[in-house]
Amino acid sequence: QVDAPAGASAAITLGGWDEAARKTLQAAVAGQQPFLDLLLSRVNADGSRQQYHVSGEPMFDRSCTVIGYRGVGVEVTTLNHAQAL
DSSP states (O other): OOOOOTTSOSOBOGGGBBHHHHHHHHHHHHTTOOEEEEEEEEEOTTSOEEEEEEEEEEEEOTTSOEEEEEEEEEEOHHHHHHHHO
16 A cells, blocks of 8 residues: 555555455455446546446356456546536
8 A cells, every 4th residue: 555645535555546446346356246337546646536437247167167357447537527517
């Protein structure tokens, strides 16, 4: 864990990712569960914030072993900023 930029939340992890959202994603993956429109955000080194909506579902092989996730991620930073104005 690294120190958050001035004015940012203390719950920022290495790379600037929000810890609570990251734990939600990790729990879904650990439970081999799909996730839909999970909002992930990060604080960059310059203090700017980026936000993404991500969705994914586990992919299984013939023996029902999870081999990864298939999904999409969309950056919604500018959309969320415009809606806040």
